[in-house]
Amino acid sequence: MxxxxxxxxxxxITLLHHASAALNREPCTAADIEEAVDHATQALRLADNDNGIKSVANIIxxxxxxxxxxWNLAYYEYKAAREQCEARWTNELEQTFQYCLCKVFPRE
Known part of the structure; x- marks a missing residue:
């Protein structure tokens, strides 16, 4: 079932598909990125308690x-996504998260 x-x-979910489509346009312009941000933000607001939708929106x-x-915003979006989908968090996402962490909190 x-x-x-x-x-x-x-x-x-429809908004997440639209956000993904905006990011996959070639070439991806600043307007496409803003469109994806708008769609993903709206999806996040509609997600209620669905951590799957929230995590995908945060990753986008x-x-x-x-x-x-x-970088500061990216770090906190990835951090939220990791908390929401810890069981499905991949090594690639972890590397991206760690890269953002280094950009936000550089070692002295």
């Missing part, structure tokens, strides 16, 4: 903030 989603969850937002050189 397929999972049953609420209307809010379905809208959030983290990537957008990296592209904008907003």
């Amino acid at each position: 397929p999972p049953v989603f609420t209307e809010r969850q379905e809208r959030a 937002l983290g990537g957008c903030h990296e592209n904008q050189d907003k």
Whole structure:
């Protein structure tokens, strides 16, 4: 039996697909990144208690903030995503998170 989603969850998932599509345009422009940020932020607001949707939205937002050189925001987006989906956190995501950590809190 397929999972049953609420209307809010379905809208959030649709917004995440739109955010991903905006980031996959070639070439990806600043306007595309802003569009992805808008869609992912709206999805995050609609996620309610769905940690899967929240984590995907936070990962998309983290990537957008990296592209904008907003390392502090990227770090906290990835940190939130890691807390929400710890069981599915990959080595690649951990490396990205650690890179942002070094950018935000450089060693002296």
